[in-house]
Amino acid sequence: MLSKNQLEYREKIRAFAEEKIAPQAVSLDLQQRFPTEYLKPLAEMGLMSMIIPEEYGGRPVDTVCYSIAVEELSRVCGSTGITIAAHNSLGAFPIYRFGNEDQKKKYLPKAAAGELLAFGLTEPDAGSDAGGTKTFAKRDGDQWIINGSKCFITSASHAMATISTARTSDDPKDPTITCFILEKGMPGYSAGKKENKLGLRGSDTSSLHFDDLKATDEHLLGKVGEGFKQMLITLDGGRISIGAMALGLAQGALDCALKYATEHRQNGKPIAYGQGVQFSLADMATEIEAARLLIYEASMLKDSGQPFSRLSAMAKLYASEVGTRVAAAALGILLENGQYTGPYPAERIWRDVKLCEIGEGTSEIQRLVIGRDLLKSLK
Numbered sequence: 168m169l170s171k172n173q174l175e176y177r178e179k180i181r182a183f184a185e186e187k188i189a190p191q192a193v194s195l196d197l198q199q200r201f202p203t204e205y206l207k208p209l210a211e212m213g214l215m216s217m218i219i220p221e222e223y224g225g226r227p228v229d230t231v232c233y234s235i236a237v238e239e240l241s242r243v244c245g246s247t248g249i250t251i252a253a254h255n256s257l258g259a260f261p262i263y264r265f266g267n268e269d270q271k272k273k274y275l276p277k278a279a280a281g282e283l284l285a286f287g288l289t290e291p292d293a294g295s296d297a298g299g300t301k302t303f304a305k306r307d308g309d310q311w312i313i314n315g316s317k318c319f320i321t322s323a324s325h326a327m328a329t330i331s332t333a334r335t336s337d338d339p340k341d342p343t344i345t346c347f348i349l350e351k352g353m354p355g356y357s358a359g360k361k362e363n364k365l366g367l368r369g370s371d372t373s374s375l376h377f378d379d380l381k382a383t384d385e386h387l388l389g390k391v392g393e394g395f396k397q398m399l400i401t402l403d404g405g406r407i408s409i410g411a412m413a414l415g416l417a418q419g420a421l422d423c424a425l426k427y428a429t430e431h432r433q434n435g436k437p438i439a440y441g442q443g444v445q446f447s448l449a450d451m452a453t454e455i456e457a458a459r460l461l462i463y464e465a466s467m468l469k470d471s472g473q474p475f476s477r478l479s480a481m482a483k484l485y486a487s488e489v490g491t492r493v494a495a496a497a498l499g500i501l502l503e504n505g506q507y508t509g510p511y512p513a514e515r516i517w518r519d520v521k522l523c524e525i526g527e528g529t530s531e532i533q534r535l536v537i538g539r540d541l542l543k544s545l546k
């Protein structure tokens with residue numbers, strides 16, 4: 168199904184991930200350390216600019232290759248997977264798609280060279296209900312004065328800038344939302360304490376605070392009032408990459424369960440020869456393959472320029488729930504001999520993969536997106 172180029176791309180990214188990323192994955196998780204030293208090699212591999220055109224210093228690839236890259240990175244390190252997925256899909260994409268020429272020239276070459284971008288949508292009272300955004304940008308002469316807080320923002324403390332949503336109407340009942348590109352270093356912009364997370368502990372997740380932050384129209388992304396639509400379009404693409412992340416984590420769990428089941432012996436032979444273990448491995452492999460097909464189909468649909476919202480929601484929903492099931496099943500195989508911790512990454516994957524059912528819309532929200540689209544097609 169994949170082209171020769173796509174297969175070769177997978178080999179290249181897999182070799183890079185295994186050589187450069189995998190050796191640190193355990194310690195990043197244990198130390199909750201964000202690996203700033205990865206950013207240069209990731210950029211040199213083109214992994215920070217998969218969505219950025221060459222004219223802005225990027226190394227663009229099709230969406231199938233982008234999914235493969237996130238899958239392969241996540242297979243060895245979920246924290247690296249989410250950092251790359253958020254930077255490309257949620258940071259670089261909206262600037263490329265909705266930004267003006269000056270903004271593209273200003274941010275995209277730096278992003279391609281390894282400077283992170285973040286996406287600030289979620290707030291304490293605005294997660295699934297993004298329309299509940301309370302961050303407010305008040306017009307004051309030719310400036311905007313922005314006040315508010317964002318939470319759970321990937322790469323918030325390290326990113327050079329965050330694409331942030333804010334309400335821009337004085338009328339509290341008017342939900343008009345606008346996106347701004349807000350830069351680290353602007354007076355009033357600060358990142359809060361890093362979250363102590365269940366999983367993806369090598370990724371940076373923090374709150375962001377805007378205190379009387381003064382922005383100008385140069386910081387506006389697109390036009391006033393276009394933010395909600397921009398955000399929905401951005402999330403449609405982003406969901407494919409979260410699905411790819413779940414797929415990679417699930418594959419990592421299966422690889423680990425297979426290795427353990429063939430190395431570990433009971434009653435004189437590897438436990439993989441027991442039918443119970445084999446059935447579990449077979450179910451894991453089957454579900455992973457089905458998830459992979461959905462992710463690649465959604466990617467191909469996006470590449471062909473056709474509507475892909477329903478399929479990206481399906482791919483993210485299915486792959487993330489498969490990820491959770493497969494990680495639990497892998498842990499079940501390793502647990503048979505008390506391998507709760509140790510050299511096998513199953514328990515880290517089990518903790519990491521849960522995010523895929525939450526970020527960029529929970530599973531319930533994906534079901535709403537799919538259900539509404541099904542009903543729309545009946546009209």
Ligand SMILES: Cc1cc2nc3c(=O)[nH]c(=O)nc-3n(C[C@H](O)[C@H](O)[C@H](O)COP(=O)(O)OP(=O)(O)OC[C@H]3O[C@@H](n4cnc5c(N)ncnc54)[C@H](O)[C@@H]3O)c2cc1C
Nearest residue numbers: 286287288289294295319320321372525526527528529531
């Ligand atoms: C590690 C991590 C990284 C993240 N990175 C980012 C980032 O970079 N940028 C960003 O903006 N956000 C980010 N998020 C936030 C994430 O997108 C939100 O957590 C997610 O959208 C859910 O929002 P919430 O946490 O407020 O939960 P809620 O929306 O409060 O949901 C709580 C529960 O209620 C259910 N629920 C809510 N509304 C409905 C409904 N209408 N119908 C059915 N069920 C419903 C949900 O499915 C869920 O089970 C990140 C989160 C994590 C954990």
